[in-house]
Amino acid sequence: MSEYIDDTAALNAEITRLNRRLLRATTARLEAEAIAERGLRDLFQRQQEIALLQTIATAANQATSVEDAMCHALAAVCKFAFWPLGHLLLSDDGIDRPLHSTSTWHDESAGKYDGLRALTESIAFGTGIGLPGRVAESGAPAWINVGSDDADAYPRLPEAMRAGLSSLFAFPVMIGTDVVAVLEFFSMKLQTPDEALLRLMAQIGIQLGRVVERNRTKTKLMHDAHHDSLTQLGNRTLFLARLQHAQRRATRVPGYKFSVLFVDLDRFKAVNDGLGHQAGDQLIIATANRLSSALRQTDLITRGDADDGGADIVARIGGDEFIILLDNISSEQVPVRVAERLISVMAQPFMLDEQQVIVTASIGIAQSASGYDDVKNMVRDADIAMYYAKQQGRARWVMFDTIMQQKALRRLRLESELRLAQDRGQLWLAYQPVVTPGDGLIRGFEALLRWNHPVYGAVGPTEFIPVAEEIGLISAMGSWILQHACRQLRTWQHESGRSMTMSVNLSALQLSNEGLVALVEQTLNETGIIAGTLRLELTESAIMAAPERALSILLQLKQLGVKLSLDDFGTGYSSLSQLRRLPIDTLKIDRSFVSQMDLHDDKRQIAEVVMMLAHILGMEVVAEGAETAAEVELLREMGADFVQGYYYFKPMRADAADAAWREQDAMWI
Numbered sequence: 001m002s003e004y005i006d007d008t009a010a011l012n013a014e015i016t017r018l019n020r021r022l023l024r025a026t027t028a029r030l031e032a033e034a035i036a037e038r039g040l041r042d043l044f045q046r047q048q049e050i051a052l053l054q055t056i057a058t059a060a061n062q063a064t065s066v067e068d069a070m071c072h073a074l075a076a077v078c079k080f081a082f083w084p085l086g087h088l089l090l091s092d093d094g095i096d097r098p099l100h101s102t103s104t105w106h107d108e109s110a111g112k113y114d115g116l117r118a119l120t121e122s123i124a125f126g127t128g129i130g131l132p133g134r135v136a137e138s139g140a141p142a143w144i145n146v147g148s149d150d151a152d153a154y155p156r157l158p159e160a161m162r163a164g165l166s167s168l169f170a171f172p173v174m175i176g177t178d179v180v181a182v183l184e185f186f187s188m189k190l191q192t193p194d195e196a197l198l199r200l201m202a203q204i205g206i207q208l209g210r211v212v213e214r215n216r217t218k219t220k221l222m223h224d225a226h227h228d229s230l231t232q233l234g235n236r237t238l239f240l241a242r243l244q245h246a247q248r249r250a251t252r253v254p255g256y257k258f259s260v261l262f263v264d265l266d267r268f269k270a271v272n273d274g275l276g277h278q279a280g281d282q283l284i285i286a287t288a289n290r291l292s293s294a295l296r297q298t299d300l301i302t303r304g305d306a307d308d309g310g311a312d313i314v315a316r317i318g319g320d321e322f323i324i325l326l327d328n329i330s331s332e333q334v335p336v337r338v339a340e341r342l343i344s345v346m347a348q349p350f351m352l353d354e355q356q357v358i359v360t361a362s363i364g365i366a367q368s369a370s371g372y373d374d375v376k377n378m379v380r381d382a383d384i385a386m387y388y389a390k391q392q393g394r395a396r397w398v399m400f401d402t403i404m405q406q407k408a409l410r411r412l413r414l415e416s417e418l419r420l421a422q423d424r425g426q427l428w429l430a431y432q433p434v435v436t437p438g439d440g441l442i443r444g445f446e447a448l449l450r451w452n453h454p455v456y457g458a459v460g461p462t463e464f465i466p467v468a469e470e471i472g473l474i475s476a477m478g479s480w481i482l483q484h485a486c487r488q489l490r491t492w493q494h495e496s497g498r499s500m501t502m503s504v505n506l507s508a509l510q511l512s513n514e515g516l517v518a519l520v521e522q523t524l525n526e527t528g529i530i531a532g533t534l535r536l537e538l539t540e541s542a543i544m545a546a547p548e549r550a551l552s553i554l555l556q557l558k559q560l561g562v563k564l565s566l567d568d569f570g571t572g573y574s575s576l577s578q579l580r581r582l583p584i585d586t587l588k589i590d591r592s593f594v595s596q597m598d599l600h601d602d603k604r605q606i607a608e609v610v611m612m613l614a615h616i617l618g619m620e621v622v623a624e625g626a627e628t629a630a631e632v633e634l635l636r637e638m639g640a641d642f643v644q645g646y647y648y649f650k651p652m653r654a655d656a657a658d659a660a661w662r663e664q665d666a667m668w669i
């Protein structure tokens with residue numbers, strides 16, 4: 001019996017042991033299966049997340065705009081998380097700017113959420129306002145559920161509840177640390193996003209941020225390619241594109257007309273060289289603003305069809321050159337009226353570095369009615385017309401015609417050959433005597449540059465001097481004139497024993513050259529002439545381009561003992577207040593007042609007033625352009641100190657001038 005009991009106990013113990021092993025095996029198997037199931041679920045979830053990221057990345061790369069990429073992202077995220085509604089909010093720059101609600105939504109409810117959408121789009125979500133403002137402030141994902149303790153801080157929750165929604169979730173789109181957009185989503189169920197979802201949405205936000213950044217970079221590159229970096233006006237590329245558009249329209253629309261205005265500042269280089277490049281940049285920016293503002297004021301007179309609007313554009317095409325398209329003009333008189341307005345506006349003084357500067361503008365006009373096939377030719381012709389405006393005295397407009405084109409071809413040839421004229425011996429100095437009207441004796445000479453062109457013959461200084469200024473030769477020419485004229489004066493002074501004078505003209509560019517005073521001092525030392533016998537002539541406009549700097553230079557020249565003459569007095573700005581301040585020794589009355597003054601009382605009276613003014617200020621007077629005995633007699637009676645003109649002598653070569661003063665040798669007192 002005992003043996004039986006022992007066997008039963010042993011059997012039970014074995015069964016118990018086997019059951020425990022079975023239980024352990026079953027538990028282990030169930031645990032393994034659970035682990036495997038969780039792993040599969042995690043793997044599946046991870047695959048879904050990767051697929052979501054890939055979907056958004058692919059759509060972003062193929063999108064044609066930021067809104068398009070965001071729209072794809074909204075749809076993908078809503079599908080992934082089973083959210084019925086998604087929305088995009090954008091920030092202009094992501095820094096302290098309210099988010100603005102866009103009309104970009106993902107919504108498949110067939111109008112169920114229209115009230116919520118309308119409310120959302122009416123709110124400006126500033127920093128901390130609503131869920132988007134909270135996300136923009138923190139730069140991190142956030143959510144809010146219906147019934148939360150701080151639900152009152154979220155103005156859309158009541159409307160969301162009426163629409164059957166329970167949770168709002170949003171995450172930022174980031175560029176670096178800046179929030180550039182917010183994507184928000186609405187759930188019908190209460191949501192408490194887990195860490196995995198938060199990380200996933202943060203990754204999507206960074207990915208979409210790259211889309212925005214690329215778009216901004218592309219936009220900036222496109223802008224920079226079509227705009228001037230200094231003024232932010234359109235550049236030549238943009239202007240020609242707009243002009244091409246206008247030309248195509250002119251071929252389709254009967255009666256449609258447009259014009260091109262080429263605007264160039266007068267004597268900009270003198271200001272830029274005299275006051276520095278920073279002041280030059282200030283002047284360019286100020287000019288751009290004035291032209292743009294003045295053009296807006298012309299809207300009422302530039303429009304053709306008022307309902308059709310217009311597409312006027314101001315562009316900077318380089319240096320101090322601006323160009324304007326007047327689109328859809330009502331008549332061919334419109335560009336004339338616009339040009340006159342622009343000239344008037346530009347004539348007002350500029351303040352540059354606390355210094356008042358007057359810089360005018362010359363304008364050339366080309367009309368579409370001339371029938372251009374190539375818009376570049378229209379720009380070229382407006383440029384040519386502008387050049388003629390400068391030739392005619394600056395601060396004016398000129399309309400292009402075909403004769404100008406022929407003259408332009410001549411100018412191009414002169415420009416290229418003027419660079420070689422000095423080396424080829426084509427430039428020479430003529431000397432016109434300056435005489436006293438009482439006795440007709442030569443008291444000095446004025447040195448005048450001349451050019452004998454191998455084809456065109458004698459080219460007048462009024463034609464080639466402006467060319468020399470524009471191509472940067474005038475300073476070198478001015479130095480050459482000064483040195484040769486002073487050497488010639490030294491020869492005549494030594495041979496005659498007289499203190500004859502020599503007048504040399506200075507351009508505005510020379511006056512702005514920092515090396516001018518040193519050049520004059522060096523020339524005086526090298527030639528040994530008496531400083532007081534050198535007279536440097538400047539025009540009013542050259543001085544008034546930058547009066548304070550000009551005054552400083554003139555005072556330095558006076559310290560060298562040089563005499564200073566103001567040329568063409570009465571034809572420029574004629575600022576008497578400036579005249580009183582300037583260390584001028586001589587006023588030169590322009591030939592326009594002297595010519596036929598015996599036949600025109602107004603000319604005689606002007607000349608008389610100028611002489612009286614000069615003598616009151618202690619200045620001498622030189623009258624230019626005297627051609628008749630009657631003119632000379634009137635000038636003598638008025639008290640002119642000196643006279644120049646064909647009545648006495650024309651400009652002549654050095655040997656003829658030498659013979660002229662030697663012929664008077666016996667009469668010299």
